[in-house]
Amino acid sequence: MLKTEEDIIRAVEQDKWMIKLLQAAKSLNLPDWWICAGFVRSKIWDTIHDFSERTAIPDVDVIYFDKENMDEFEEKKLEEILRRIVPHVPWSVKNEVRMHVVNGLDPYINSVDAISKFPETATALGLRLNQKNNVVLTAPHGVEDVLNLHLRPTPFFMENPNLVQIFENRIAKKNWKGIWPKIKVRHINREDKEKWHEGE
Template sequence: MMLKSEHDISQLIQQCNDMMEILKAVQLLNLPDWWVCAGFVRSKIWDTLHEFQESTPLSDIDVIYFDVMQTDEHLEKELEQELRRISPTYPWSVKNQARMHVINDLPPYKSAEDGIAKFPETATSLGVRLDTPGNVVLTAPHGIQDVINLIVRPTPLFKSTKHLAAVYNQRVKSKNWQSRWQRLVTET
């Protein structure tokens, strides 16, 4: 399958029953500014481009949202429990982007999409959610060219900030994505 546009990616996800089940489960929480992101989207794209018949198992399903009024990490754990109740077969991870800037010692994020823009790799800086009619909406703050061209490179923030560049390099090494997706090209 050829993936050339954001529309192609949205359609790919819309046609995947498991991914739609996940998105519908998250939508039930009615979280403000929510997205399912990172490997959930990236791995589907890479699997498709590598013509894998089986989806790569995910270590977690990254669900993010943005709520400056309730930044207690305990709430995130409650939301994970609720998702496990709704759909127990998935490894849920929920994070409020209104508090995640602290991890990288950055100024506060303005939205969940701002948080996605500050993920380590451009190919991972992707998120999807459902709109009111139930269509897949994609956000790609750094575009989709890297992910569809199988390029792993740091986002501008992780490239230009010394301590974050080290985080990116360690992450690429530990993830070892090329062992699964051999056609990837990694920029260091």
């Protein structure tokens, strides 16, 4: 049973596939790098749901923060390197120094700041290996929501009315509840009131 950040880290440490991908990302020597979002969340929800097989994820998101080289082409080169190290993985590499422009937001301070502004608290998670190859977890909004199977907007999205619809569109498009039936989705209506949809 996963109940704490330490439990999550232990589960990752025991997952040879995740460690292999973390080692591949670390080998790039990128500044302020993390593998984030669904890579982390899906592992947690699969474990809580007692799935015997890993849920496929559309991409493995590697982010970093490099002010010296903001060329998007560099990200594509890094993806190609990762595909050579670990083939058949949907690698996606993004330099968060430039991603605020793509997302129409103010500049991010660092990679964790960018993660904190992801749409959902359960997705605002990142993993990396430190110098001793220990697994490090970042969770700017804590792990309570992801562990309790709660899907809700991050404070940044809650505070920006224009972003609420992005959250709702993601919930509809991703069909997470169809994959992990125990999750509870918190929808936000125009009056900014909260309501729970727990399913059957």
